Amino acid sequence: MSKPLKQIHLAAHFPGVNNTTVWSAPEAGSHIEFSSFAHFARTAERAKFDFLFLAEGLRLREQGGKIYDLDVVGRPDTFTILAALAAVTEHLGLTGTINSTFNEPYEVARQFASLDHLSGGRSAWNVVTSWDAFTGENFRRGGFLPQDERYSRAKEFLATTQELFDSWQGDEILADQASGVFLRDAKAGSFVHHGQHFDIQGQFNVPRSPQGRPVVFQAGDSEEGREFAASGADAIFSRYATLNEGQAFYTDVKNRLAKYGRRHDQLLILPAASFALADTDAEAEELARIVRRQQVSGATALKHLEFVWNRDLSSYDPEGPLPDIDPDVSDNHISKGRAQVRMYRDPLATAREWRELAAANKWSIRDLVINTGNRQNFIGSAGTIARTINEYVQADASDGFILVPHITPTGLDDFADKVVPLLQEQGVFRTEYEGPTLRHQLGLAHPDDVRGEQRAAS
């Protein structure tokens, strides 16, 4: 008997601050006006997507000591925009990236529990960490966290918020007008947490929300990050949207679940993925080529090279050869507030590899950057993209994808209208929402049911 078809999960990443958004295109709209967010969210909901995803960054990026000005800059507050989007959607999950370094558990727990109430059970939290003093300069607590403590704080932060969410059982509010008893239990919301990073106690003042706790996402690819996700996240926001890398990551992370007493289906692997969709495969290839050139101007190519070289390369010609000087390997990095920089752990090796690639292909600096980064994950007609996405998911390269269009806010429209119906015809994507909450769309149990299951098993 053949294996039953997996159901695909799809989400929409609002194209915010990144180096892939084509802001110069004539159809590009505002990245900050609410109408853009509303259009994007309504498109995702029309297509029956699981959720909308928002990234975050708490300080404007700098390069060479100046604010980086070549990419989209500016974004809204995560909680506030998600609460407003709850008013213009009914089923779409609302996933926000919130930093565990420059926030406090009581406050974040209040905000997520409030969002969960105000959206009828659609909130999700992508937990990220930050350790840099650069971002810390914007915050009261200031400073930074030693790198080796960031996951320990994140873990304790997450555990503490879950203690707060669990401090209400859900049946405390009686509100009996006749007897005058509002609360069954004067101690509802009581908590005590004494730990390494947080030493807090009192009463949580948001009663239990529809999902009990928000769905938890985790991003990050380090050994610690994978373990952190396996131990308690509901989904991973991954970056491996290719078949082989995706399968390797998928196998590795899913195999870590057993030691935490968790099943394979209790953690979803959802890579971010971009796409170029056109009427034919050939047109899509041409579109992808054009988009990549729009994404990487000459100036952008030079700045990208600076991530690796860690030097001012503004005097180089982006249409000319790669620099023959070596990268500066000191820690005082030219680029600040940007995650990609950490991808190049051995700049000398990367520079050597890139020079060889450029020489072999006769690439200029700009050609190199175009060809080594930002390639769309799915390129083709609607039929090709639907087939490829389904193949990847059935082959366990992922459980679905978080799509990042390159145009704001209409970049998802064609995907919704053309690709989604094909996935629905193949029976691998929903035609109606599964239930009122995000946990329903993701096939995740309510935490109270999980608690019951664990009690029954013990």
Added chain:
Amino acid sequence: MSPSSLHLAVALDGTGWHPASWREPVARPHELLTAGYWADLVTEAEHGLLDFVTIEDGLGPQSSHPFDPDERTDQVRGRLDAVLIASRIAPLTRHIGLVPTAVVTHTEPFHLSKAIATLDYVSTGRAGVRVQITARPNEAAHFGRRTIPPIEDYDGPVVTDLFDEAADHVEAVRRLWDSWEDDAEIRDAATGRFVDRDKLHYIDFEGKHFSVKGPSITPRPPQGQPLVTALGHQSVPYRLIARQADVGYVTPHDTDQARAIVAEIRAEQETAGRAGEPLHIFGDLVVFLDDDPAEAAARRDRLDALAGERYRSDARVFTGTPAQLADLLGEFQAAGLTGFRLRPAVLGHDLPAITRGLVPELQRRGAFRTAYEADTLRGLLGLARPANRYSAASA
């Protein structure tokens, strides 16, 4: 509209300001944690053409005690984050201002600045904030980062320090709102620049309790500066109002007090170097409104009996008819108040009494608008959109 027109706001909290209000048949106490409940309240206020609503909040359970939890089970306990309620309602309304409460003692100015800026975007220019301090030790313990000494004296050093910190907080928030000039986004395809970095500014705020570098991650909001409001009962909070607020809420019990408070705040305003800037002073009143004054008084007595004690408030508690309230508001206005924030004793009863009883009465007297006359909250209050402090400095 005549220049003598007064401004009206309504303060939303739970089922109303009387602690037994949740026991009234109109109260909907099971719906307090739903979006629909708040949408209905704000929509009702908008039907009454009110300037704005405020939404109460706190970083701990509600309590009848000023500094400690009370562990009572006979009153509404538990609430949602006010900024998120305001944002959830914003797309459902078009004209009314939305002014959530934010506690500035334990929160980050950077986060608050972008949250209120975003509320201004989602409401297209109708956002404000009511800043509040907390001296409650139990709320400090929810954060575990500082302890707050017991309060002996409302004008003493502990309270003064908390309000000075609040003033710093607002200063940092305001600078962050200005940290992007209005035309910082240039989308210059020729040079490949999305923003003009010369129009983005480090705020470099340094205060006694914290420092903030900036700029904000959120562009300057539609109003430039959303509305900043604060409640005060004493000289120390009056100073915060005079230094940093666009609207101050005060609690006079008669016209002499109103006159004295207004004089004190105006003097503080001059000391703070803001004499020329518009600053609204709103009177806060708890209201029981009925067509028959005896009925309003009887309703108060009935709720007091349910609560087991006489309801007292920092603000004057009014019982009577819409016409009597309109008379009182007129007297207070003559004493120098420019508007009122009414606290409905029972939201389900007294909010519609304001919008359908008081408002038409004021309109008959030519004292209140008959249509929304501006697109932004600042516009409704007759406040100009402020110039950006940084572009002014660089010009």
